[in-house]
Amino acid sequence: MRRILVGIKRVVDYSVRVRVKPDGTGVALDGVKMSINPFDEIALEEALRMKERGEADEVVAMSIGPEEAQQQLRTALAMGADRAILVKSDTAVEPLTAAQVFTAIARAEDARLVLVGKQAIDDDANQTGQMLAALWGRPQATFASKVEVLGEVLRVTREVDAGLETLEIDLPAVVTVDLRLNEPRYVKLPDIMKAKKKPLDVKSFADYGVEPTERLKVTLYVAPATRSKGIMVKSVAELVDVLKKKGLA
Amino acid sequence: MSIKVLVVADHDGNKLNAGTARAVKAAVSVPGAEVHVLVLAAAGAAVAAAAAELAGVARVLQADRAENAHLMAATLAPQVVALAAGYTHVFGPSSSFGKDLLPRVAALLGVAQISDLMSVEGTYTFKRPIYAGNAIITVEAPADQVVVATVRTASFEAAADGGQAVIEAVSTTVALPTHTRFVSVQSAKSDRPDLQSAAKVVSGGRALGSKEQFELVFRLADQMGAAVGASRAAVDAGYAPNELQVGQTGKIIAPELYLAVGISGAIQHLTGIKDAKTIVAINKDPEAPIFEVADIGLVADLFVVVPELQATLAAG
Structure with missing residues (x-):
């Protein structure tokens, strides 16, 4: 069975402007819209396309999160994942804990490929895929903008600071995906109905032998420093004048 | 315990990436830190020489190995882990190189990683942004573990020139995987200033x-x-x-x-x-x-x- 696992994180929707609580204990999340991390949606889309091309047999969506994360997994099933696994956690987990769980799932499921978003847009950590690859002892190709399956090898183009880098990695492997890899499909109503019948297993950390650990302690949340209000100019001549006074033109 | 920070250099084989000098600046601001720079390359003499000139760097470790001709996390991480023994902190710039490598290093060490460190508040206390910068958190790392962090380079000035660090050749015998192979890199050749360091x-x-x-x-x-x-x-x-x-x-x-x-x-x-x-x-x-x-x-x-x-x- 050529199985692809896809990490799906429930996060605050990208369109929500998150605000810090006045007492500095966290960010205000009551009643805000939650969605699949956009990068994870791209990862899932890539897995589905591989299956549709006959390069994979099964796509399994996996998440770590609260009971409500079932909503995001149901969306993943509606997009086309075959089944889903939720590892229940009522608190946010650190990337290393997530990677430990994903490693255990990858082994238990005999995964051929794990696809995850390059970062989650809540903690912006950009770590889980790399950590999973390390713990699993397998290759990683991060920030992927193109993935080709060549038998037992993947050829991955990565968005790096210098431009586009291409690597070849042996399967099984971990790929973290970047924005331009694909455009995820929209979910259709009949697929939402069908998704309700697909299997979604709810598991615990203990099922995978992982003890969730808080290694980093967050002691304070503050709002970022704001820039002071600028000036509006009416013309290019005025703009150039101001720039000259600042020594910038 | 003495505080020793190892900064993993980002470079292209010939030149030090501008982010490295900013990561060094962050390392130097860790109270009481002795700062070393690690250059992993196939032949890293020129890069090591540049790193040795950065103010605040006490020592440059030049780890030449044929496998380092292309900087790939899977082959670099085991070497960083081997060479990180004795250090309290391992930093790198939060460039695509650092973001790829340092989480792999942290996982091999069994420790957390701090992403996009934007200020050093104490030996084990740092600030970093979350939610696309809509919130800044203060994070305390455990003092009994190596602190692995990527440095948000826009938050730090570049370390000045004028340093005279010792360059030491180091070698590792750790076995490296062959499951990851470099194919090519395609970049638009340009004489324009570099986006990340331009004024x-x-x-x-x-x-x-x-x-x-x-x-x-x-x-x-x-x-x-x-x-x-x-x-x-x-x-x-x-x-x-x-x-x-x-x-x-x-x-x-x-x-x-x-x-x-x-x-x-x-x-x-x-x-x-x-x-x-x-x-x-x-x-x-x-x-x-x-x-x-x-x-x-x-x-x-x-x-x-x-x-x-x-x-x-x-x-x-």
Whole structure:
């Protein structure tokens, strides 16, 4: 069975402007819209396309999160994942804990490929895929903008600071995906109905032998420093004048 | 216990990446730290020499190994782990190199990693941004574990030159995997200043409308001696290559001058420029969010005012 696992994180929707609580204990999340991390949606889309091309047999969506994360997994099933696994956690987990769980799932499921978003847009950590690859002892190709399956090898183009880098990695492997890899499909109503019948297993950390650990302690949340209000100019001549006074033109 | 910080150098085999000097600056600000730089390369003498000149660096470890001809996390991480013994902190710039490598190092060490460290508050206390910079958190790392962190380079000045560190050749015998192989790298060759270290950046957005019209941004940048940046929308539309993207998922920059042309200013873009000293915005939509952060705003059609700006600058 050529199985692809896809990490799906429930996060605050990208369109929500998150605000810090006045007492500095966290960010205000009551009643805000939650969605699949956009990068994870791209990862899932890539897995589905591989299956549709006959390069994979099964796509399994996996998440770590609260009971409500079932909503995001149901969306993943509606997009086309075959089944889903939720590892229940009522608190946010650190990337290393997530990677430990994903490693255990990858082994238990005999995964051929794990696809995850390059970062989650809540903690912006950009770590889980790399950590999973390390713990699993397998290759990683991060920030992927193109993935080709060549038998037992993947050829991955990565968005790096210098431009586009291409690597070849042996399967099984971990790929973290970047924005331009694909455009995820929209979910259709009949697929939402069908998704309700697909299997979604709810598991615990203990099922995978992982003890969730808080290694980093967050002691304070503050709002970022704001820039002071600028000036509006009416013309290019005025703009150039101001720039000259600042020594910038 | 003495505090020793190992900074993993980002480089292209010949030259030190500008982010490395900023990561060194962050390392030097750890109280009481002795700072060493690790250069992993096939033949790293030139890079090691450059690292040795950075102020505050006490020692440069030059780890030459044939497998390091291309910097790949899978082969570098076991070497960093082997060489990190005895260090309390391992830092690297939060470049694509650092972001790829350091989580792999941290996982092999069995420790957490701190991403985009933006200030050092104490030996084990740091600040970093979350939610695209909408919140800044203070994080305490356990004192009994190695602190592995990527440094948000826009938050630190580059370490000055003038250092005279000792360069020491080091070797590792750790077995390296062969499951990851370099194929090629494709980058737009350019004589323009580097986006991440340039003093001035001219950046274009979706309003440019086409790849051809985006040339307007390149011409203005060339005239001003500036680097070129782009919004995600402009890169997605194919007007500019991916390595020019500025923002949450692109490059985070802190130039003296950031001139945003036809960029509306999505929060994900603003997070990449908020450390710029002066932000200038040209946009025909007076409601564009870019004007909320701009120091100088001009509501106008870019296709009219950019040529006018070029003419005015040319006239002196």
